Amino acid sequence: MDKLQQYRQTRRFLAVTVVFTLILLGIIARLYFLQVVKGTYYAGVAEDNRLRIISTAGPRGEIRDRNGIVLATDVPSFDIVVTTYDLENADQELGVVAQLTGTKLQTLKDTVKEAGVGPFTPITVARNVSKPVALKLAEQEPDLPGIQLVMSTRRSYPQGTLAAHVLGYTGEIGDTELEKLRADGYVMKDTIGKEGIELQYESLLRGQKSQKLIEVDAGGKAVKTLQEKPAAPGKSIILTIDARLQKMCEELLGSNQGAAIMMDPRNGDLLALASAPTFDPNKFISGISTEDWKTWSVKGSLFNRAIAGAFPPASTFKVVTGTAGLETHTITDRTIIYCGGGLTVGGRLFKCWIWPGGHGNEDIYKAYADSCDSYFFTVARLVGIETLATYAHRFGIDKPTGIDLPGERTGFYPTPEWKLDKYNEPWYEGDTMNMGIGQGYMLETPIRNISIFSSIGMNGTLWRPHFLKASVDPITKAEAVTTPVVQDTLGISATTLATVKKGLNLVSQTGGVTSIQVKGIEVCAKTGTAETGTLNLYHTWLVAFAPMDNPQVAVLLMFENSPYERSTSMAPLVHRMLQQYFDLYGGENGSN
């Protein structure tokens, strides 16, 4: 570089240095403002470090049914927070809170102690205090430095017990949950989904906390807000549930133990899922009385029988046995088997339910219509345990359906190896025959049973049963719609399934089941009555789908430990489920 250029470069660097200097002088100007102009103010703030961060939960997203009926929402409520540094007389002040909220002083002290935060961080000691308590506290608040009443929200289930097992409930975060979720920003006393949809979709529903940096006076009372990040509500959830169908299902179950499910076999949408007895999720929010808890424990009210109860499928399993027989060409739809009221194998008489009578000559259609045990004993015996187990597995009895609800259990089917292992006994032919009519060691969940019938109706396709129809962004209102997922394909020939369907259709035209019929629609159905080991107490099933050729709805009703007579009185109840569905949605797809 020549001298002239170096001269120019030096000039440029001079300019840059001047700019740099001006910037540094700007810093001095800012320091002048902070330290000289506002120095006294900041010295005051620093004295007690009068900055507090108050954090309140953002509202949870709403849960609505498919028609917009609100099933769960947040309503305003009050929390009480304590900042230990600001307390003047901890025992006296906490004593007031204890008295107002009806808690023990020691409990409050423990909460404060276990929070494990610094003296300047407010600790929530009570959530959802009632309005009268809040008002009384508000009156006394000026005399209670270090104690503040904070606006918050709490969960409410406006429909009461409706769909309680689906919705679940929320509660205070537990220690083990907190351990796992601390990284996601959960802290003590936070509300979190505990069961059901509330738990399943916690990450969608959860609101974002508000964070408010406030300046307090020497008494710990807010003087002004320095910064605020408003709370953001969580996403709303639209369920596939139809509140009207759900309500009807719950009414049908009444005071009995059992489960009722309605599902759209074309996409897995669950229109209703009920388990009885039920509970009121609101009681989890306000605090459960010991009395309620006792009742619920004794009756098993919190237990979701529809997805977590496993029962012998009884005659409903005959769809699997029949499919195994047809698909392996062991039988055809023209195979005739004679029912003389039972079958003697190995010197033991295996009775048909009609014993001492008999069904006479039966083909598979008539066998389904009569639910003839002799017929399916014979089919099971002919295909053998290996094949029967293969088909039980193919229909998914030992697999979860993948429903989007926590706590799903799988069913169970026995194998010779299992029996040897468990009871140290060999597998008898009689075991195979019992399995053929859904008795013995076999167990199925209601959600699996309705799934089996759905997949038969859909010619082998099982759509994953689900509740989440869409989630809605609270700000943009944009809907994220769930795409239905094919959970399984049976891989069974159309001829076989057509035969089974025809048999199931005949069921709806026979005997006590005829009252299931819906005008102008061909219904496929199967009953089941399982022994419980207790005299005259049975698990009774009725599973159906309709219309036969292109099903729009599958329904299931199951009573646990109910008298025998009920098995014959279920058809009118299931008729109501089907009828109301077609009344509401019948025009949708043109019924046949």
Place this chain on the structure above:
Amino acid sequence: MKPHRLPLVFITSVVLLIGFGLGTFYAASLAERYTLGHFGSFYSYFLKTLLLLGLSVAIAVMLQFVNYRVFRFLTIPMYVIQTGLLVAVLFVGRGMYGSRRWIPVVGSFGLQPSEIQKLVIIIVVAFILTLPEKKLNTGLKILVVVAAVVPSVLLVMRQPDLGSASLLLGISVVMLVHFRLTGRQLLVLGVVLALAAGGVWLSLRPYQRTRIETFLNPQADPLGDGYNVIQSIVATGSGGIWGRGIKGSTQAPLSFVPVQYADFVFSLVGELFGFAGSVVLVLLFIMLLWSTFLIVRSLTDDFARYIVMGIGAMWFLQAAVNMGMTIGLSPVTGIPLPFISYGGSSLLTHVAAASIVVSVYRTRDELRF
């Protein structure tokens, strides 16, 4: 100013800055003892800094025996070794919050390659810009500079250390500004930088984006960086005109302000020594800056000029960004305050840089005067 007085002014400002830093840590440890009843972490930082200062001075003295012209021939090996260290730190490095910034050496001491990389990049850029025009024309030089700097920037960003990465970029830009650039070349440079900025934004981690967003809109995250800045402002402001002194300071000993020994050290100065002390510190940096300018003016060798300009740019950028962040004028980046913030690699780098400036001045080519 007479030429022989120049290094004296320069060395004085460096010595005063280092002394200011040591004095601040010592005062903070006394405040800590006063409030807590015993010496705390500031005292250990004070002792460690003394130890590291010994090492730094030894290296600075050694550098006086090295003619800066030798760096020309060492440029490529230095660049290769340093880049190797930047890669290595990504695998064996340690750091806070999951970052990988320093390579452990002895005990709690470690080597922070991104600090040393600043000096290496200054020498590399000076080397490229002063290659004979016959070997490399002006346009190509800029491209080669970009090609040399960008990999280091990306490697440092991977650690992730956004502050140091943007510092490398900033130093290079200031050096390029002093290169003969036509309007068209400046335009090309602008476009490249804009593209780089876009790429950087896309590759940022969420917390890094938050930091920039927090700066642009402090309301966004009152609990995170925004909270730190407010605490830092409160501490600084509470110092008033003369400072709260050893007996009055509370924010430092009670550790309200995060990383006050490093990133937020300026708020420590503000609380302890007030407006008076803070202004003295800023004036010391202005003194350092101007003596650096005068040294550049007296140099005739282009390579030397670029090196000293680069070093001056590094000090200014770090000082301005760090102090600005403490008082809410610039984003929270974690760039240390030269000569003041606690940190071995940092102190070593800046003392070595000062030593190079002195060495350049001592061995300058006086034939053309």
